[in-house]
Amino acid sequence: MPHLEELSSQLGKDLGMRQESQFKALKLLLCNLFIQGQRRVMVSRKKQSLGGKRYNPLAIGYSSIISSLDALESNGYIIQELGDFDENKRTTMMPTERLLHWLEDTGWSDEGIDKKVGTYITLRKAKKDNGKHSYIDYQDTEYSKWLSEEIKQYDQLLSKSRIVLLNDDGTEDREFKKFTVQRKFIRHNHQGENTEFAYGGRMPGPWVNLSSELRKNITIDGQPTVELDRDASHLNSMYQVITDAPYPYDDDPYHIVVDGYPVPRHIAKNFSSFMQGSNSVLGTAHSVINHYKYEALKVKNPKAKNIKKYEEYIKFKKKVKSTDIAKAILNKHPKIAKHYNNGKIYGDFISCWESDIVFEVVMELTKRGIPCLTIYDSFIVPIQYKDLVDKMKDVTPYINRRGLPKEVFKMDNYNDN
Numbered sequence: 564m565p566h567l568e569e570l571s572s573q574l575g576k577d578l579g580m581r582q583e584s585q586f587k588a589l590k591l592l593l594c595n596l597f598i599q600g601q602r603r604v605m606v607s608r609k610k611q612s613l614g615g616k617r618y619n620p621l622a623i624g625y626s627s628i629i630s631s632l633d634a635l636e637s638n639g640y641i642i643q644e645l646g647d648f649d650e651n652k653r654t655t656m657m658p659t660e661r662l663l664h665w666l667e668d669t670g671w672s673d674e675g676i677d678k679k680v681g682t683y684i685t686l687r688k689a690k691k692d693n694g695k696h697s698y699i700d701y702q703d704t705e706y707s708k709w710l711s712e713e714i715k716q717y718d719q720l721l722s723k724s725r726i727v728l729l730n731d732d733g734t735e736d737r738e739f740k741k742f743t744v745q746r747k748f749i750r751h752n753h754q755g756e757n758t759e760f761a762y763g764g765r766m767p768g769p770w771v772n773l774s775s776e777l778r779k780n781i782t783i784d785g786q787p788t789v790e791l792d793r794d795a796s797h798l799n800s801m802y803q804v805i806t807d808a809p810y811p812y813d814d815d816p817y818h819i820v821v822d823g824y825p826v827p828r829h830i831a832k833n834f835s836s837f838m839q840g841s842n843s844v845l846g847t848a849h850s851v852i853n854h855y856k857y858e859a860l861k862v863k864n865p866k867a868k869n870i871k872k873y874e875e876y877i878k879f880k881k882k883v884k885s886t887d888i889a890k891a892i893l894n895k896h897p898k899i900a901k902h903y904n905n906g907k908i909y910g911d912f913i914s915c916w917e918s919d920i921v922f923e924v925v926m927e928l929t930k931r932g933i934p935c936l937t938i939y940d941s942f943i944v945p946i947q948y949k950d951l952v953d954k955m956k957d958v959t960p961y962i963n964r965r966g967l968p969k970e971v972f973k974m975d976n977y978n979d980n
Contacts, residue, residue, distance in 0.1 A: 566670070566675055567590070567593075567594075567671060567675045567676065568590065570669050570671070571586065571589055571590040571593055572586050572590075574589065574593075574665070575589045575631075578634040578635070578638055579634065580630075580631070580634065582627070584622075584623065584624060584626075584627040585627045585630055585631055587621050587622075587623050587627065588623050588624075588627035588628045588630075588631040589631045589634075589635075591621060591623060591628075592606070592628070592631055592632065592635065592656070593666075593671075594676050594741075596641070596656065596658050596662065596666075597666055597671050597676070598673075598676070598740060598741050599737075600737065601657070601658060601663070602657070602737065603644070603655040603656070603657045604655060604656050604657070605653045605654070605655055606628070606632065606653075606654055606655065606656050607625070607628070607653070607654065608625075608628070608629050608632065608645070608646070608654050609625065609693075609695060610625050610626075610629075611625060611692075611693070611695060612624075612625070613625060613628075614698050614700075615700040616681065616700070617681050617682040617685075617698075617700055617701075618681055618682065618685065618698050618700075619681065620679050620680075620681035621679065632656060635656075635662070636656075639659055639661050640658070640659055640661055640662040640665070641656045641657060641658055641659060641662060642656070642657045642659060643655070643656050644656075644657075673740065673741070676741060678722070678741050678742075678743065680715075680718075680743050682711070682745065683710070683711045683714035683715055683718065683743070683744065683745055683746070684707055684710060684711055684714070684745065684746055684748065684760065685698055685745050685746070685747045685748065686698065686699045686701045686748050686749075686750050686759075686760065687699060687747070687748075687749060687750060688749075688750055689749050689750060689751055689762075689907075689908075689911075699750055701759065704757070704759055704760070706757060706759075706760060706964060706965045706966075707759070707760055709964070710746065710760070710964075713922075713926055713929075714744055714745070714746060714766075716929055717744055717925055717926070717929045718743060718744040720929050720932065720934055721742075721744065721934055721936075722740075724783055724784055724934040725738065725782075725783070725784050725785065726738065726739040726740075726770075726781065726782075726783055726934075726936070727739070727781070727782045727783075728770070728773070728777065728780055728781055729780040729781075729782060730780070731780070736780075739768070739769050739770060742768065742769050744766060744768060745766065746764050746765070746766045746918070746922070747763060747764065747765055747766070747767070748760045748761075748762060748763045748764050748915075749762040749763035749911050750762070751908045751911065752908075755967065755968060755970055755971035756966075756967070756968055756971065757965040757966055757967055757971075758965075758967065758971060760965070761912060761915055761965060761967065761971075762908070762911035762912055762914070762915055763911050763914055763915055763918070764914070764915040764918035764919065764922075765914070765918050765939060766918065766921070766922065766925075766937055767939075768936055768937065770936055770938070770943070771938055771939070775790070778790055778938070778943060781936070781943055783934050783936075783943075783944075783945050784934070784945070786945040786946065786947065787945070787946050788936075788943050788944060788945055788946060789943070789944065789946045789949050790938065790941050790942070790943045791941060791942050791943075791944070791949065791952050791953060791956055792940060792941040792956075793920075793921070793940045793941065793956050793957055794809075794956075794957050795810060795815070795816045795817060795832075796917055796939075796940035797832070797835055797836050797839065797917065797940075798810060798816045798817070798835055798896065798899075799816070799957065800913070800916045800917035800920055800961070801839075801899045801902060801913060801916065802898070802899060803916070803920060803960060803961045804916045804961045804972070805898065805899050805902060805972075806898055806899070807960070809957055809958065815828070816895075816896070817831040817832050817835065818831070819831050819888070819891040819892060819895055820891070821883040821887050821888055821891050822882070822883050822887070824879070824882050824883055826879070826883075826888055826891070827875055827876075827879060829872055829875075830851075830875075830876055830879060830888065831888065831892060833851050833854060833855075834847060834848075834851055834888050834889050834892055835892050837850040837851055837854070838889060838892065838893075838903040838904055839902075839903060839909075839910045839913045839914070840906070840907050840909070840910020840911065840913075840914075841903075841904050841906075841910070842904060842905075842906050843904055844886045844889040844890060844893075844904065845886060846904075847889050847904065848885035848886050848888075848889060851876075851885065852876070852880075852885070855869075855872060855873040855876050855877075856873065858872070858873065859872070859873035859874075860873070901974065902974065905974045905977055906977055908977050909974060909977040912977070916961060917940060919961060919962070919964070920959060920960075920961050921937055921939075921940060921942075923959045923960070923961070923962060924942065924952070924955055924956055924959045925937060925942075927955065927959065928942075928944070928948075928952070928955075933945075933948050933951075935948075935952070942956060
């Protein structure tokens with residue numbers, strides 16, 4: 564983007580910049596501000612490395628980002644709202660009228676902005692450094708090379724598609740563009756052969772934080788979309804890996820009864836989910852109550868539905884013991900019961916099973932030229948493909964693409980040390 568690079572450099576000089584690293588940081592900020600239009604853009608001011616070449620292909624340092632932000636603000640080009648670590652609030656920047664006019668007058672365009680991809684796979688430490696995820700440069704394996712190529716094909720299909728969020732009145736709110744799809748893995752001590760990329764593995768896109776209601780307004784290439792969830796995805800992923808088939812019965816796998824009381828589905832689902840990474844039934848019960856408290860009491864502006872779920876859980880656990888709910892799930896699912904409550908590392912391993920199955924569906928749709936957006940265990944697709952994806956999403960099998968030996972799946976090999 565020679566034209567935009569010259570414009571960025573000239574603005575940088577006008578702002579008093581002299582170092583090449585500052586010009587690169589300014590160009591990065593300007594590109595993101597242009598792409599996002601008049602919306603707030605999250606940005607980090609933390610004095611912490613932005614990562615190696617895979618995660619930071621432009622080799623920009625935090626000091627250049629901070630000085631560029633301050634120069635833009637002091638000269639009236641952006642409004643900065645500083646974050647707060649204690650409130651888990653990120654710093655944001657927003658263009659002023661002066662910057663918007665400058666971008667328009669100098670002829671900025673989408674076509675002039677190149678998307679530079681550092682990596683399609685990220686690997687982070689299991690524990691945060693100073694409250695922030697820390698990413699690790701890694702050596703490629705046969706699996707990571709294969710996976711990167713598959714994600715690249717998917718990423719290119721989405722780049723050719725026009726993905727738009729509409730307002731309720733049909734006007735355009737925003738277009739999702741110039742993003743890179745990545746699968747995000749967690750680094751644990753290797754528990755066996757080929758497990759470098761076997762934990763976590765989710766693939767969030769820029770639409771993942773939209774509410775379910777807002778996601779209904781997404782269009783792809785001008786077509787309305789539908790969001791399709793995998794049925795009881797957490798549980799079914801375990802069944803698909805352990806028994807080679809989904810849950811085999813016609814009832815809801817989350818339907819359980821304790822002491823004659825039917826357990827509300829959201830409660831059973833949360834117990835099942837937290838047991839995947841817990842060490843014990845009691846630990847699961849603690850995690851569940853903490854989850855409900857956080858969603859209903861600790862977040863800013865909690866959703867009414869989360870407050871209602873919290874109140875329902877508090878009321879329900881006066882009737883039955885929390886640990887009895889967990890035990891009822893284990894009794895209902897004896898074929899997979901021993902794979903629960905084996906600690907955080909094994910829980911991240913189970914999470915990767917689900918992510919792998921979701922990606923199998925994505926690969927098949929990509930081969931057919933059908934764009935889809937994933938929300939963890941659901942798929943947003945143009946509505947004309949609803950029947951096709953409905954048939955695929957729950958029966959697409961788990962495939963051991965890494966060549967993991969059977970010993971890796973045994974719980975005795977795991978601990979959280």
